Amino acid sequence: MANPHAARVDEARRLAEPELLERLSGAADGERAAAVAFLALLAEFDRRRLHLEAGYTSIFSYCTTVLRVAEYSASNRIAAARACRRFPVVLERLADGSLNLGTLRLLAPHLEQDNHAALLEAVRGRSRRYVEAMVAALAPLPEVPPSIQKLLFAPVGAPRPAVAPLAADRYKVQFTVGEATSEKLRQAQDLLRREIPSGDPGAIFDRALSLLLEDVARKKLAETTKPRPPRGAEARSRHVPAHVKRAVWLRDSGRCAFVAEDGRRCDARAFLEFHHLEAFGHGGETTVENLSLRCSAHNAHEAERVYGRP
């Protein structure tokens, strides 16, 4: 018997690009509308505490067991449903996409009758990182005292590295290192005792990162010791000379310069490559004017546009 879901994949494969984009956007709208309908029902379910009657100790276990909602998503939805009960305007914001379940979860504990309108306005369309910083500024947590602890047992599961904002300009960074790295940190603390008497790992981390960034930038954009060939010869070679790389890098602010049709620029800063605006294979030159930074994904995407899919 034919699988109707597999048929959808085949159908999607046959769509022309504008129709594919339109349907994709329509499906995202539909998904949001369905999520809002779900929350309204869940809020009422929660108000009536129907999970108890159904034999579940918590609405969470009802959601994950009976409704088969994923665990990570169940807590977000329950928190959202409760926020919607207190502030029905939240449903509107979720429906129009200016708020999502992740950012709502962060904001929910801070919503009160007298501030919810202003807070919901402030996070309209904002990223998770922005909302995290905003929430930290609303209720600053005490700074974490610097500490290096030896773990007696390996943590269960993969340890999650964390960088969490504590207040407007303070971040808590937490990770686990091996014996060798811990020893290096001790050495650095001893050697820097005069400059950093407290041995603050944060200050040492900052110095180490500054040196690392300088080193990486120097290597990435290294000036070769070879004398520069005449300008014309450079332009007809695929090799990008260091002084050209630096100029392009600076002009494009070390960021992928791909701009979508709606004007949104890609924000990738890692694994950047030098892209020929007029393709090298079509006579485009290796000059500052004809080069532009691209992340590897966008560089490959543009190469495909010119040369077709490999």
Ligand SMILES: [Zn+2]
């Ligand atoms: Zn990009």
